[in-house]
Amino acid sequence: MRLIARRLALYIVTAIVAITVNFFIPRLMPGNPAEVAIGHMQSTVTPQTIAALDLQYGVNTHTSLWGQYVHYWDQLLHGNLGISFSAYPATVASVIRAALPWTIGLVGMATVISFVLGTLLGIAAAWRRGSWLDNLLPAMTFFQAAPYFFVAILAVALFATKLGWFPQNSGYDTIALNPGLSWGYISSVLDHAVLPALTIVAGSIAGWIIGMRNMMLTTMDEDYVLIAQAKGLPKRRVISYAARNAILPSVSGFSLAIGFVVSGALLTEIVFSYPGIGYILLQAIGSEDYPLLQGIFLIITFAVLAANLIADFVYAFLDPRTRQEA
Amino acid sequence: MALVIGTDPAATGDGQPPPLPTVRLRRGARVLQLPKSLKVRIGLGFGLGFIILAVIGPWIAPDNPNTSLSTTSGVPQAPSAAHLLGTTQVQQDVLSQLLAGGRSTILVAIVAGLIATTLAVLFGVTAGYYGGVLDDLLSMLANIFLVMPALPLLIVIFGFLSKSTSPSDVLIGLVISITGWAYGARVMRAQTLSMRQRDYVVSARAIGEHGWRIMMFEILPNLLPIVATSFLFTVIYGVGTYTALSFLGVISPVHWSWGTMLYWAQSAQAAQQVRIEWWWFVPPGLAVGLFGTSLALLNFGIDEFINPRLRAAGLSRRTAKRAGLPRRSQLGLTPVVRNSGPVSIAAAVPGQLPDEIGHGPLAGTDRRT
Numbered sequence: 001m002r003l004i005a006r007r008l009a010l011y012i013v014t015a016i017v018a019i020t021v022n023f024f025i026p027r028l029m030p031g032n033p034a035e036v037a038i039g040h041m042q043s044t045v046t047p048q049t050i051a052a053l054d055l056q057y058g059v060n061t062h063t064s065l066w067g068q069y070v071h072y073w074d075q076l077l078h079g080n081l082g083i084s085f086s087a088y089p090a091t092v093a094s095v096i097r098a099a100l101p102w103t104i105g106l107v108g109m110a111t112v113i114s115f116v117l118g119t120l121l122g123i124a125a126a127w128r129r130g131s132w133l134d135n136l137l138p139a140m141t142f143f144q145a146a147p148y149f150f151v152a153i154l155a156v157a158l159f160a161t162k163l164g165w166f167p168q169n170s171g172y173d174t175i176a177l178n179p180g181l182s183w184g185y186i187s188s189v190l191d192h193a194v195l196p197a198l199t200i201v202a203g204s205i206a207g208w209i210i211g212m213r214n215m216m217l218t219t220m221d222e223d224y225v226l227i228a229q230a231k232g233l234p235k236r237r238v239i240s241y242a243a244r245n246a247i248l249p250s251v252s253g254f255s256l257a258i259g260f261v262v263s264g265a266l267l268t269e270i271v272f273s274y275p276g277i278g279y280i281l282l283q284a285i286g287s288e289d290y291p292l293l294q295g296i297f298l299i300i301t302f303a304v305l306a307a308n309l310i311a312d313f314v315y316a317f318l319d320p321r322t323r324q325e326a
Numbered sequence: 327m328a329l330v331i332g333t334d335p336a337a338t339g340d341g342q343p344p345p346l347p348t349v350r351l352r353r354g355a356r357v358l359q360l361p362k363s364l365k366v367r368i369g370l371g372f373g374l375g376f377i378i379l380a381v382i383g384p385w386i387a388p389d390n391p392n393t394s395l396s397t398t399s400g401v402p403q404a405p406s407a408a409h410l411l412g413t414t415q416v417q418q419d420v421l422s423q424l425l426a427g428g429r430s431t432i433l434v435a436i437v438a439g440l441i442a443t444t445l446a447v448l449f450g451v452t453a454g455y456y457g458g459v460l461d462d463l464l465s466m467l468a469n470i471f472l473v474m475p476a477l478p479l480l481i482v483i484f485g486f487l488s489k490s491t492s493p494s495d496v497l498i499g500l501v502i503s504i505t506g507w508a509y510g511a512r513v514m515r516a517q518t519l520s521m522r523q524r525d526y527v528v529s530a531r532a533i534g535e536h537g538w539r540i541m542m543f544e545i546l547p548n549l550l551p552i553v554a555t556s557f558l559f560t561v562i563y564g565v566g567t568y569t570a571l572s573f574l575g576v577i578s579p580v581h582w583s584w585g586t587m588l589y590w591a592q593s594a595q596a597a598q599q600v601r602i603e604w605w606w607f608v609p610p611g612l613a614v615g616l617f618g619t620s621l622a623l624l625n626f627g628i629d630e631f632i633n634p635r636l637r638a639a640g641l642s643r644r645t646a647k648r649a650g651l652p653r654r655s656q657l658g659l660t661p662v663v664r665n666s667g668p669v670s671i672a673a674a675v676p677g678q679l680p681d682e683i684g685h686g687p688l689a690g691t692d693r694r695t
Binding site for chain 1: 466469470473474475477478479481482483485486562566569570573574575576588591592597598599600602604607608611612614615616617618619621622
């Protein structure tokens, strides 16, 4: 378990670095964020708020840099990410908490589907190398190289606007329905999730197919696979021997990809006006809501770190060599 | 010339080597040659085309991308002879925006790719060659940048940066490269580790060469395929990231790039209109996708150049049949050329590569450090 301990140490250091970077960015950049913030708050601003903002961004304050840093950590450890300018007086934490389930539901499902389907197709492509699947690879590369959100825009134009098969935007029918545990609401949520999920799958599946195919080509040349076939084992067993040993990099890639998929899907959410993290991110940018922007950055970072840690456990469980190495 | 497919003399049992199946390679197999590979040729053609357009684009653009050509209409116009790619809502010429935006997008991506690859070589090779505490520190740094989500970090940076100033293309590329070097550095560190104890490196050290000289002239040349792959990947990453940042609006929307075109199209809900304004959002998105694809195709070529297994796997069944190769089980028998002739596969590979590279540097990743 020394490996896990080492990885854990890395994630803790990364979290500290991310938090520190987050603290310093507003101080290193030109301009006065506190002034911008006050300009954006419509309602009356109390002197206390101004003082808090000055402390938060390190302007017009007599507190030393170290003192500001300690204050920042203190706030953070109490779960206080600040007040959202755009949703004033709501806190950043509450704004994020409302959006998070939407993103996790949509992106989580789409990522799992993409991984499972892509890996299976990759196995098939390797087993029948030189088949039509191989010729499809360059075309799939385009889907991977084109920005996720462009695929999403095309999907909206074609399947929602032109053909009318799916709703154009938002997470559920906001006009006719109220959120609740009714069948109408749940089916509306699912209905609105299909097209965004499909575009995320279309944008990410090629990576899984190519990765699995290339790794399979290597394991298929191993002696044990040849022997399995020579023994006359059924084809499914032979394929499973090769696939089982080829899947490890895909599993590790799965963990790394979670970070990339979350950040890629931010934009897909924006195209669909899906009420997840991506959508509040767009609002935060549009209204120069710095605390919300920084809060989103921290939340995503923590999510990625947690995903990585879980993946490390899974990897150590799947591959005995990792356990012995350290 | 003869092409031998994994024929194992021991398998026949009588000790006599069986007659080798002699095959004359015809046109089908020539596709395998690196510079003639269709994938690489397409990739090279498109890539060069894009770069040329990036250079001359703004000069051959029919209009100023910012100019509203008519103030009477608020509806985007479909492509016509006057405007080959139509107009936007405020009657700007889409083709001119595409050409102006291409220069910025490609410049940012190439700057990001160059700086990130330089950093990756610098950090990766140094860490791998010297090892010890330096390696631990640099690997830690690379790992931190690998797990930290890049796009949100860049959004925060540009969110603060571009409010007061309008950053130039070079500065944007520089900032993007900060988040793009870590993966390449890790791959190069691993390769350098495997080379550190090779005879030629050890002997260079024995005759008292400086560390930097060994790294530059003994190790780096053997890393070139990986450096090229790394560069291509970071350029693709740069295009995607820059487009995403502009699409979000964190980079000033009046700074023309393919991403800002998509930003304006999305703001005007071009895909949601009853009459879909496809000419507005399809060209920039397609351009990003095609540019990325062309680089990825080039990279396929490098991958196949490094890993002969992938190259042999690229032979379609029909091609194999036409070349007269016997149908074989898929397993255990990678087609290998034993006798090289003028048009053989082996002849297409100038110089032998170190065998450790042969596993597609960016295809299979090894998380253990």
